[in-house]
Amino acid sequence: QVQLVESGGGLVQPGGSLRLSCAASGFTFSSYAMDWYRQAPGKERELVARISSGGGGTYYAGSVKGRFTISRDNAKNTVGLQMNSLKSEDTAVYYCNAVGLDYWGQGTQVTVSS
Numbered sequence: 001q002v003q004l005v006e007s008g009g010g011l012v013q014p015g016g017s018l019r020l021s022c023a024a025s026g027f028t029f030s031s032y033a034m035d036w037y038r039q040a041p042g043k044e045r046e047l048v049a050r051i052s053s054g055g056g057g058t059y060y061a062g063s064v065k066g067r068f069t070i071s072r073d074n075a076k077n078t079v080g081l082q083m084n085s086l087k088s089e090d091t092a093v094y095y096c097n098a099v100g101l102d103y104w105g106q107g108t109q110v111t112v113s114s
Contacts, residue, residue: 001026002024002025002026002027002098002101002103003023003024003025003026003103003105004022004023004024004095004096004097004098004103004104004105005022005023005024005105005106006020006021006022006094006095006096006105006106006107006108007020007021007022007023007108008020008021008108009093009094009108009109009110009111010109010110010111011111011113012086012110012111012112013112013113013114014086014087014088014112014113014114015085015086016086016112017082017083017084017085017086018083018086018110019080019081019082019083020036020080020081020083020094020108020110021078021079021080021081022034022036022078022079022080022096022105023077023078024077024078024079024096024098025077027098027101029074029077029098030053030054030074031053032053032098032099032100032101033050033051033052033053033098033099034050034051034070034072034079034096034097034098034099035047035048035049035050035096035097035098035099036048036049036050036070036079036081036094036095036096036097037094037095037096037097038090038092038093038094038095038110039092039093039095039107040089040091040092040093043092045095046061047061048060048061048064048068048081048094049061049064049068049070049081050070050099051070051071051072051079054074055071055072055074058070063089064083064090067083067084067085067086068081068082068083068084069081069082069084070082079096081094083110086110086112087112088112088113089112090110090112091110091111091112091113092109092110093107093108093109093110094107094108094109094110095107
């Protein structure tokens with residue numbers, strides 16, 4: 001079965017960095033574009049970044065462009081999100097998702113606070 005396991009979240013001060021990772025299994029990872037979403041309390045889940053199946057194409061939401069970098073390793077079935085210059089408004093639960101597959105992991109909490 002499809003499994004997505006996010007990790008790497010935590011508490012960080014404004015301006016700090018975190019790197020999230022998502023381990024995928026149960027599907028042909030290299031055939032799917034992958035997304036990172038986030039959901040803040042009281043808000044809808046929003047798309048943060050997307051990477052194409054081969055890794056050559058990326059998309060970023062305007063709010064994170066220039067600060068976040070999405071990457072993937074098709075040999076290891078993982079997708080990462082490097083987050084720099086974090087702001088309080090980046091506080092949310094972060095989820096990875098395979099585009100076209102309606103499966104979600106448990107997410108990883110990112111809290112940006114002094």
